Amino acid sequence: MNVIEDGIDVLSLTAHKLYGPKGVGALYVRRRNPRVQITAQMDGGGHERGMRSGTLNVPGIAGLGAACEIAKREMPEESKRLSFLRDKLKDKLMSSLDEVYINGTMEHHLPHNLNISFAYVEGESLLMGINDIAVSSGSACTSATLEPSYVLKALGAGDDLAHSSIRFGLSRFNTEEEVDYVANKVIDVVKKLRDLSPLYEMAKEGVDLSKVVWAAH
């Protein structure tokens, strides 16, 4: 990363996103061209030029440094490995199931991320069937609101597909064996839930679901 080439004036990052310890991060603030001034979130002894007062979390900081060091060394190889696993997961799901849609583009995608919608299957019910796998859903039912993910909607997924989305995240510690296990399990549960789905039945009968007048509730 190059703050001049990338035009970065302020940048915050957190260690746990790159396998570092939780509760520590870093803040980059440009000193000149332009000089960026920020307001301190807390007052105290005026450490860090008054931007962040308080005693430093030294073990955390050392952990962030070590995590960055490993990331720099392993990222090129790791990215390839993770894209391979991610693509394997995607290909397996898409070849075994119909009406599966990728959210976002594959071109501008992080290597470890797969956000995918299984049409006619509601996200939370899918999570319930794969409860030994840690994933998240864009479905409204998983949160307190009844609105599905606004990010997915902004990416172009309709409300119905946003309710059917699952986000898979792969990590340094996942194996190819685990990817096979996840793919098979998801395929089984999606098939089971589609047998239960009145929408899948209607779609198979040739009903255009976008033309149906639903009794909203």
Place this chain on the structure above:
Amino acid sequence: MAYSDKVIDHYENPRNVGSLDKSSKDVGTGMVGAPECGDVMKLQVKVNPETGVIEDAKFKTFGCGSAIASSSLATEWLKGKTVDQALEIKNTDIVNELSLPPVKIHCSVLAEDAIKAAISDYKNKQGATSAKPEAVTVQ
């Protein structure tokens, strides 16, 4: 979210999944909810026209585990009841039986609506078919 054992049981072993012939005059079909809201329930009853007793009930549900469990439970309760007894099933009965948390109460409301919609479809069909022969005799 923690699910009650009964919700998990209905999710894993849903009762009476399937479809009945919606064109049959003894079958009432109720379809409630909307895909945009994340819940659609289809509930069908097959009524014996002589006795008014529900002989069979089937469902299909797109929705969360609690929505699936609510409709699965509804089909279990419907069988053997008369259409009038069926209309007495309240969403609170479903909430209590499945120990649904407050955020899932709408699932039970949807199941009650589905029962009412299915019975009302059945009653409409009976009304329509009894009117038909008269129309024929007029001709």
